[in-house]
Amino acid sequence: MIQVTCHCGAAALTAPSAPVEVTECNCSICRRLGARWAYYNPLEVTLPAPATTQVYVWGDRMLAFHRCKACGVTTHWQSLDGARDRMAINARLMDDLDWGGIRIRQFDGADTWKYLDE
Ligand SMILES: [Zn+2]
Structure with a gap:
């Protein structure tokens, strides 16, 4: 199990295992967040208590980006479009x-929308 915490510790997740690979994305939000995304099945992840995070949804409203209400650190995103087999945790x-x-x-x-190393 891997512990994932925001800076203040209010928003905490548990991932089943360390990632083998992570993704850095250059889209308009990911490049600003500086996140390294590790993908998991949501069923395998323990999420933070809902009251500890704020959600940012934009554009075509496919993803909900969660950040800690207290310290502002972005912890993860979840899919809103029905592709519920995948979520991403900020591996940083x-x-x-x-x-x-x-x-x-x-x-x-x-x-x-392709990996640049393929
Ligand atoms: Zn926090």
Whole structure:
């Protein structure tokens, strides 16, 4: 189990395992957040208490980005479009992650919607 916490600790998640790879996306929101996304099945993740996060939804309203109400750190996103088999956790919030063994992939969410390393 991997613990995921915002800066103040109010918003905490638990992931089933450390990611093998994470995604950095250059779309308009991800590049601003600076997040490294690790994808999981929502059924495998323990989510923060709803009262601890605020939600940001924009554009075509496919994703809900959650951030801690107290410290503002973005913790994860969840799908709003019915593709409920996938969510993303901001791996930068994972405790004691060994980044040396994790593949960091670049996703061109701004334009082609393809991985740039393929
Ligand atoms: Zn916080």
